[in-house]
Amino acid sequence: MRKIRTRFAPSPSGYLHVGGARTALFNWLYAQHTQGSFILRIEDTDQARSTDESVRAIFEGLEWLGIQWDEGPFYQSQRSEIYAEHIDKLISTGNAYYCTCTPDEIEAMREKARAKGEKPRYDGTCRNKELGPQTGAVVRFKAPQSANTILDDVVKGSIVFANNELDDFVIRRSDGMPTYNLAVVVDDVTMNINTVLRGDDHVMNTPKQILIYQALGHELPVFAHVPMVLGDDRTRLSKRHGATSVTAYRDMGLLPDAFVNYLARLGWSYGDQEFFTRQELIEKFTLERIGKSAGIFDPVKMQALNADHIQAAAPEVIAPHVKPFLQESGYNTDDETYLKALIPTLQPRSKTLREMAEQAHFYYRPELEYDEKAVKKFLKPAIVEPLKALKENLSSLTSFDEKKLETVFVNLMEKFEIKLGKIAQPVRVALTGTSVSPGIFEIIAVLGKKKVLQRLEKAIELIQAR
Numbered sequence: 001m002r003k004i005r006t007r008f009a010p011s012p013s014g015y016l017h018v019g020g021a022r023t024a025l026f027n028w029l030y031a032q033h034t035q036g037s038f039i040l041r042i043e044d045t046d047q048a049r050s051t052d053e054s055v056r057a058i059f060e061g062l063e064w065l066g067i068q069w070d071e072g073p074f075y076q077s078q079r080s081e082i083y084a085e086h087i088d089k090l091i092s093t094g095n096a097y098y099c100t101c102t103p104d105e106i107e108a109m110r111e112k113a114r115a116k117g118e119k120p121r122y123d124g125t126c127r128n129k130e131l132g133p134q135t136g137a138v139v140r141f142k143a144p145q146s147a148n149t150i151l152d153d154v155v156k157g158s159i160v161f162a163n164n165e166l167d168d169f170v171i172r173r174s175d176g177m178p179t180y181n182l183a184v185v186v187d188d189v190t191m192n193i194n195t196v197l198r199g200d201d202h203v204m205n206t207p208k209q210i211l212i213y214q215a216l217g218h219e220l221p222v223f224a225h226v227p228m229v230l231g232d233d234r235t236r237l238s239k240r241h242g243a244t245s246v247t248a249y250r251d252m253g254l255l256p257d258a259f260v261n262y263l264a265r266l267g268w269s270y271g272d273q274e275f276f277t278r279q280e281l282i283e284k285f286t287l288e289r290i291g292k293s294a295g296i297f298d299p300v301k302m303q304a305l306n307a308d309h310i311q312a313a314a315p316e317v318i319a320p321h322v323k324p325f326l327q328e329s330g331y332n333t334d335d336e337t338y339l340k341a342l343i344p345t346l347q348p349r350s351k352t353l354r355e356m357a358e359q360a361h362f363y364y365r366p367e368l369e370y371d372e373k374a375v376k377k378f379l380k381p382a383i384v385e386p387l388k389a390l391k392e393n394l395s396s397l398t399s400f401d402e403k404k405l406e407t408v409f410v411n412l413m414e415k416f417e418i419k420l421g422k423i424a425q426p427v428r429v430a431l432t433g434t435s436v437s438p439g440i441f442e443i444i445a446v447l448g449k450k451k452v453l454q455r456l457e458k459a460i461e462l463i464q465a466r
C-alpha cells in the first residue's frame with residue numbers, strides 16, 4: 001500500500017480557529033493512523049492578508065494541540081519558481097495561454113453574459129491568439145468546454161460538474177503571482193500529497209483543481225471534504241458564537257487532549273463513544289467514519305468532556321498545563337513533586353484547569369486568605385484545645401499517611417468527645433481558609449508537616465485574638 005501523505009494548508013490571515021484546527025487534526029490523525037506523513041504548508045501568497053503574527057499563532061495553536069508535522073513548514077511565498085515552471089509547462093502543452101484583456105473588457109463580457117441570462121464568464125477572446133509573455137498579461141487555464149468533471153469525494157460521494165459551467169480561469173495574475181487553485185495543485189503534486197482532506201468550502205474549487213491535475217498529467221489525490229463546523233443556530237461557526245480561536249480555549253483551561261477529543265467528534269464518530277484518548281483516536285480514525293452532516297460546536301458539552309479528561313488524566317499530564325494558571329497568580333511552581341501531589345486532590349472537583357488553579361490557591365499562598373463566614377462559624381474558642389492536641393500529635397508523626405492520620409483523628413474524637421465533623425471543619429478552615437476543599441487527610445498529606453503546623457498555630461492565634 002502506498003504511504004499516505006496528508007497536509008494542512010492554512011492561509012495565515014488570523015489565528016488558528018476551531019474549523020482550521022479540526023482540519024489539521026483530521027489530517028494528522030489520518031497520517032498517524034496509517035503511519036503516513038503529515039505536511040504543514042503556509043499559504044501566504046496573499047501578501048496583503050498574510051502576517052507573521054498569524055503564522056506564529058498557527059504554530060502556537062498546533063503546538064498546544066500536540067499536533068506535530070512531519071515535513072515543513074513550507075511557505076508558498078518561497079516557491080514562486082516552482083509555480084512559474086508549472087505555469088510555463090501548462091502554456092507549452094497548450095493548456096494555458098496569455099490573456100491581455102483589460103478589466104473593463106472583462107466586465108463588458110460579463111455584462112453581456114448577464115444580459116443574456118447566462119453565468120458571467122470570460123468569453124475566450126485570447127484563447128487562440130497564442131500571445132507571448134508581456135507586462136500586464138494574465139495567464140488563463142484553457143478549460144474544456146464540454147463533458148463533465150467528476151469529483152469522487154470520500155465524504156460527499158460523487159459530484160458532477162458540467163465543464164461548460166467553467167470559464168478559462170486565471171492561474172497567474174498580472175503581477176506574476178499564481179492564483180490559489182494553481183498554487184494548491186502544484187504544491188500538492190510536488191509534495192506528493194495523495195489525500196486532500198479539507199473543509200467543504202473548497203468543493204467549488206475542486207473541479208478547477210482536478211482539471212489542472214489532469215493537464216499536468218498527474219494522478220488525482222483522494223479528496224475528502226468535511227462539512228463546516230456550525231454554531232448552535234446552525235450557521236457557520238463565527239465570533240458571534242463566542243471564542244473561535246484555539247488559544248482562547250487553552251486560556252479558558254481546557255486540557256489539549258479534551259479539546260482534541262471534542263474537535264474529533266465534530267464531524268467524525270465511532271458509534272456512540274464520546275470519550276477518546278489521543279491514542280484511541282489515532283487507532284480508530286478512518287476517512288469512512290467522517291459524517292456527511294455538519295458538527296455543531298457546543299461549548300457546554302466541550303466543558304463536560306474536559307471535566308472527564310481532567311478526571312482521567314495522570315497528574316504528570318496535567319501538571320505542565322495547569323502551571324501557567326498558577327504562575328498567573330504569581331506562584332512558584334518549581335516544586336514538581338508538590339504540584340503532582342496536589343493535582344489528584346483537585347481532579348474530581350475541576351471542570352477546567354483554570355478552576356483547578358483557583359482551588360489550589362491555599363496550597364500555594366504563603367498567607368491564607370480567610371473566608372470570614374467560615375472563620376466565624378468554625379473557629380470558636382471550644383476548638384482551641386482540640387487543635388492544640390492535633391498539632392502535638394501531628395508533630396510527633398514522622399510521615400503522614402491516611403491510616404496514621406485517621407488514628408490521630410479518632411484519638412482526638414475520643415479524647416474530646418466530639419464527632420468527626422466538629423473537628424474536621426475547623427481543621428479545614430485552619431488549613432485552607434475556607435469551608436469547602438478536598439478531604440482533610442488528603443490536604444494534610446499534601447501540605448506536609450511544616451505548613452500544617454504553622455496553619456494550625458495561626459488558627460489558634462486567630463481564635464485567641466478575638
Ligand code: GLU
Pocket residue numbers: 009010011043184197198202
Ligand atoms: N489555504 C486554504 C485555506 O486556508 C486551504 C487550501 C486547501 O486546503 O486546499 O482555506
